[in-house]
Amino acid sequence: MFVPVPTPEEMARWDAAAISSGISEETLMENAARAAMDALRAHAAERNVVLPGASVLLIAGGGNNGGDAFCMARHLLDAGARPVLVCTREKEQYRGAASHWLRTAQSLGVPVVSADAWEKGATDVPARPDIVVDGLLGTGFHGELREKEKRLVEKLNGLDARFVLAVDIPSGLSARTGRPSPVAVRSHLTVTFQAAKPGLLLPGAQDFTGTLEVRPIGMPRRVQEENPPSFRTWLAVDPRTFDRGAPYVPEHGASARIEELFDRPATPSSRGPAHKGAAGRVIVAGGSAAYTGAPCLAAWAALRAGAGLVTLAGPKNVLDAAGLSMPALTLRALSGRAQNGDWCAEDAEVLADVLPTYGALVFGPGLGRSEGAFAFTRALMCLSRRPPMVLDADALFALAKEPELLSQLRPCDVLTPHPGEAATLLGMSVHDVQADRFAALEALAALAPAVWVLKGEGTLISCPGEPSVISPWQVPQLAVAGSGDVLAGLTGALLARGRKAPLAATLGVWLHAFAGMRLSREFPMRGNGPHDIANTLPAVLGLAGETGEPCPSF
Numbered sequence: 001m002f003v004p005v006p007t008p009e010e011m012a013r014w015d016a017a018a019i020s021s022g023i024s025e026e027t028l029m030e031n032a033a034r035a036a037m038d039a040l041r042a043h044a045a046e047r048n049v050v051l052p053g054a055s056v057l058l059i060a061g062g063g064n065n066g067g068d069a070f071c072m073a074r075h076l077l078d079a080g081a082r083p084v085l086v087c088t089r090e091k092e093q094y095r096g097a098a099s100h101w102l103r104t105a106q107s108l109g110v111p112v113v114s115a116d117a118w119e120k121g122a123t124d125v126p127a128r129p130d131i132v133v134d135g136l137l138g139t140g141f142h143g144e145l146r147e148k149e150k151r152l153v154e155k156l157n158g159l160d161a162r163f164v165l166a167v168d169i170p171s172g173l174s175a176r177t178g179r180p181s182p183v184a185v186r187s188h189l190t191v192t193f194q195a196a197k198p199g200l201l202l203p204g205a206q207d208f209t210g211t212l213e214v215r216p217i218g219m220p221r222r223v224q225e226e227n228p229p230s231f232r233t234w235l236a237v238d239p240r241t242f243d244r245g246a247p248y249v250p251e252h253g254a255s256a257r258i259e260e261l262f263d264r265p266a267t268p269s270s271r272g273p274a275h276k277g278a279a280g281r282v283i284v285a286g287g288s289a290a291y292t293g294a295p296c297l298a299a300w301a302a303l304r305a306g307a308g309l310v311t312l313a314g315p316k317n318v319l320d321a322a323g324l325s326m327p328a329l330t331l332r333a334l335s336g337r338a339q340n341g342d343w344c345a346e347d348a349e350v351l352a353d354v355l356p357t358y359g360a361l362v363f364g365p366g367l368g369r370s371e372g373a374f375a376f377t378r379a380l381m382c383l384s385r386r387p388p389m390v391l392d393a394d395a396l397f398a399l400a401k402e403p404e405l406l407s408q409l410r411p412c413d414v415l416t417p418h419p420g421e422a423a424t425l426l427g428m429s430v431h432d433v434q435a436d437r438f439a440a441l442e443a444l445a446a447l448a449p450a451v452w453v454l455k456g457e458g459t460l461i462s463c464p465g466e467p468s469v470i471s472p473w474q475v476p477q478l479a480v481a482g483s484g485d486v487l488a489g490l491t492g493a494l495l496a497r498g499r500k501a502p503l504a505a506t507l508g509v510w511l512h513a514f515a516g517m518r519l520s521r522e523f524p525m526r527g528n529g530p531h532d533i534a535n536t537l538p539a540v541l542g543l544a545g546e547t548g549e550p551c552p553s554f
Contacts, residue, residue, distance in 0.1 A: 033071030052080030067098030069135030279308025280496030287318030289341025291366030301489030359496030364395025482530030
């Protein structure tokens with residue numbers, strides 16, 4: 001099951017639409033404060049921090065996050081804590097709901113101190129607070145921190161607080177990229193409201209968010225449906241028991257709940273193909289004199305993912321290696337004009353008649369970057385009767401070398417670049433791709449209306465006409481040479497079974513990640529190889545249900 005992941009701009013539209021429907025801004029702010037308080041009680045107790053008698057420093061910026069802090073101050077006071085509000089603006093400069101809740105907190109006796117006075121060492125602000133509540137900056141923040149904001153963030157990080165709670169997002173962290181700008185508050189718990197924001201789900205953000213918990217604030221479902229978000233992510237719990245009004249924790253790794261899925265006994269499927277021809281036919285085209293293993297790994301992964309028939313097409317040395325190590329494969333020789341492990345344009349003619357008999361073509365693993373490989377790529381991309389394709393590795397390099405070939409891509413094709421290949425396709429550095437992976441994904445999607453899978457920590461998937469998908473998982477067991485070949489073969493097997501390209505790509509990434517997580521039991525310190533990932537696929541295929549598909553989105 002997928003859950004929505006709105007951008008900051010989309011979340012602002014949700015807020016505005018909810019207010020237009022009759023839910024006041026004060027109510028939404030109060031709901032957010034109550035949600036944050038509930039999470040604070042639960043998580044602070046885990047660290048032996050109790051609210052009665054606790055000293056609490058709440059820093060409030062000029063936006064709605066400051067208003068959330070004002071609301072929380074009142075609740076903390078009622079809980080027996082000793083809150084102090086530190087405001088970055090003069091009291092009369094606050095507007096709307098934030099102004100309302102600031103006046104309420106003051107009227108009930110919550111002390112209010114200016115940020116300037118705090119920086120100068122105001123004695124009525126606790127020097128070593130038990131709890132810090134970060135309401136300085138919200139998800140709308142972008143760019144670089146101004147000098148004063150940077151000083152305040154660094155001062156917060158320098159406090160010897162026992163528990164730090166970030167409201168909606170740690171101040172200084174970009175909700176768009178998940179990166180500090182250039183510093184960000186380091187919290188133990190981040191409570192974000194109604195839905196996670198894209199940057200919060202990228203693995204690097206965990207250094208600042210601590211535990212990330214999503215809490216509902218009463219956003220009408222109709223508002224969400226009428227304003228669909230640009231992104232979505234998986235909900236790694238049983239969707240039959242999930243309440244849309246309940247909090248959830250985005251899964252960054254092999255969490256306890258995913259581990260519970262692994263412990264379920266396998267239930268043999270009572271449905272599915274009874275003949276190999278109906279189980280999906282995949283052809284893998286790749287390999288070269290220097291790279292014989294990559295296409296073999298992709299082909300093996302397709303078999304382990306349930307394909308009924310897998311054919312490997314490649315140079316003679318690749319077929320010889322495959323014939324010795326994987327007798328389950330069928331082999332397709334090339335034209336015979338190039339027996340030295342290379343390709344040529346005529347090889348596409350050899351495959352032209354057989355390609356329509358397959359449900360998917362995996363193209364590129366180990367292809368090499370020779371002129372013959374480029375000639376074959378040109379000829380292959382111009383064939384009119386190609387099955388859905390997974391393009392990986394050197395096939396992507398060939399497209400970058402001859403970008404006019406991108407016009408031959410279709411919505412049924414899946415491209416799986418890693419950051420280096422994405423950088424080559426986009427004509428930028430790897431650093432630029434990694435600095436803003438969401439922008440890189442958008443740029444890739446603009447190259448061709450196909451499905452794009454930007455691999456790496458926090459894999460992103462662009463699906464034409466549908467919200468993009470964020471994979472929040474960081475799985476060390478997948479960081480091994482050949483892992484991408486396994487993903488390509490797995491995705492090809494899913495395409496061959498008739499799944500549409502967006503579903504094949506997202507389900508492929510999902511199962512690939514879960515295979516790595518399962519391997520963490522046997523290889524807790526890594527040390528596994530790509531064959532181990534492929535061989536684990538049958539064990540995790542059941543996690544997608546009897547039909548092999550996750551539950552419907554949204």
